[in-house]
Amino acid sequence: xxxxxxxxxxxxxxxxxxxxxxxxxxxxxxxxxxxxxxxxxxxxxxxxxxxxxxxxxxxxxxxxxxxxxxxxxxxxxxxxxxxxxxxxxxxxxxxxxxxxxxxxxxxxxxxxxxxxxxxxxxxxxxxxxxxxxxxxxxxxxxxxxxxxxxxxxx
Amino acid sequence: xxxxxxxxxxxxxxxxxxxxxxxxxxxxxxxxxxxxxxxxxxxxxxxxxxxxxxxxxxxxxxxxxxxxxxxxxxxxxxxxxxxxxxxxxxxxxxxxxxxxxxxxxxxxxxxxxxxxxxxxxxxxxxxxxxxxxxxxxxxxxxxxxxxxxxxxxx
DNA sequence: TTATAAAACTTTAAGCTTGAAATAATTGCC
DNA sequence: GGCAATTATTTCAAGCTTAAAGTTTTATAA
Numbered sequence: 620x621x622x623x624x625x626x627x628x629x630x631x632x633x634x635x636x637x638x639x640x641x642x643x644x645x646x647x648x649x650x651x652x653x654x655x656x657x658x659x660x661x662x663x664x665x666x667x668x669x670x671x672x673x674x675x676x677x678x679x680x681x682x683x684x685x686x687x688x689x690x691x692x693x694x695x696x697x698x699x700x701x702x703x704x705x706x707x708x709x710x711x712x713x714x715x716x717x718x719x720x721x722x723x724x725x726x727x728x729x730x731x732x733x734x735x736x737x738x739x740x741x742x743x744x745x746x747x748x749x750x751x752x753x754x755x756x757x758x759x760x761x762x763x764x765x766x767x768x769x770x771x772x773x
Numbered sequence: 774x775x776x777x778x779x780x781x782x783x784x785x786x787x788x789x790x791x792x793x794x795x796x797x798x799x800x801x802x803x804x805x806x807x808x809x810x811x812x813x814x815x816x817x818x819x820x821x822x823x824x825x826x827x828x829x830x831x832x833x834x835x836x837x838x839x840x841x842x843x844x845x846x847x848x849x850x851x852x853x854x855x856x857x858x859x860x861x862x863x864x865x866x867x868x869x870x871x872x873x874x875x876x877x878x879x880x881x882x883x884x885x886x887x888x889x890x891x892x893x894x895x896x897x898x899x900x901x902x903x904x905x906x907x908x909x910x911x912x913x914x915x916x917x918x919x920x921x922x923x924x925x926x927x
Numbered sequence: 928t929t930a931t932a933a934a935a936c937t938t939t940a941a942g943c944t945t946g947a948a949a950t951a952a953t954t955g956c957c
Numbered sequence: 958g959g960c961a962a963t964t965a966t967t968t969c970a971a972g973c974t975t976a977a978a979g980t981t982t983t984a985t986a987a
Binding site: 806807810846 | 966
């Protein structure tokens with residue numbers, strides 16, 4: 620997914636865009652992963668889950684997390700398991716529907732995340748330093764239109 | 774890495790851009806992975822390696838592959854192992870430097886890749902259908918500037 | 928009711944991924 | 958030449974990831 624078009628022709632510009640997009644996100648992701656590991660001894664998936672939970676103090680279902688983070692159900696199970704064993708997150712069984720459990724950050728988890736989020740934002744600002752804030756807004760707008768064309772189709 | 778900013782403030786626009794970028798590439802990547810699996814019974818990492826090799830008929834060293842694909846050395850070892858066992862790729866020990874081996878697509882591998890690449894390009898064209906070819910070129914240009922600011926630093 | 932289906936989640940197997948340690952071969956320097 | 962440092966690669970342990978199959982609970986409907 621990271622190599623360029625193998626020839627010229629129509630549609631190549633979109634392919635080139637995709638390659639660029641993928642290389643950009645992989646490069647930045649690798650850098651962030653490395654820093655999260657080095658500075659906070661954690662991983663990107665754990666950070667992702669904590670970020671989602673931080674925005675939902677009332678908690679999230681496993682399936683909410685899965686949908687929001689764009690990863691599979693089973694994946695979330697493993698990550699939450701580890702976060703629970705680290706005391707950063709809790710799984711609360713619900714009375715209403717006993718199939719589900721509400722996942723929440725612990726106080727310690729929220730505190731830990733706040734510190735990581737501040738550093739994380741700084742890193743992103745640095746890594747995307749070449750993009751002006753104005754250009755960032757325009758790019759963001761363009762990227763919004765990606766999904767609509769095909770997602771949600773049957 | 775997929776959740777949005779937790780508050781407003783300076784630097785937020787770059788963070789928002791990063792979130793968008795990541796969500797876009799994850800969404801597209803997931804779709805491509807699924808189709809590669811369904812249509813060709815293969816994986817994205819295998820496709821990546823084959824794409825890189827397809828562009829280098831003379832072959833690539835393991836370290837070339839690792840650098841080009843932005844993944845670790847050990848990672849490439851495993852993927853190439855599997856491709857070799859499937860008869861799509863060969864590892865040729867070299868006379869000059871016996872630490873290295875030259876990795877090449879087999880004839881079968883090249884044929885298989887050509888078929889996949891054609892389908893792949895069509896998929897990308899479809900998935901990025903909302904982006905005009907013109908806009909694609911502009912976006913690609915913007916993304917090029919990502920690296921220079923911080924990569925290659927010590 | 929009471930089967931049947933659907934939903935939420937976990938488990939499993941296979942493969943991907945990293946960073947670190949281990950191997951093996953080459954290079955540089957004295 | 959001989960030895961330390963470097964380079965290319967593999968191995969390893971831990972964790973991430975998916976798709977598919979399994980479990981438990983809830984909803985549906987005859």
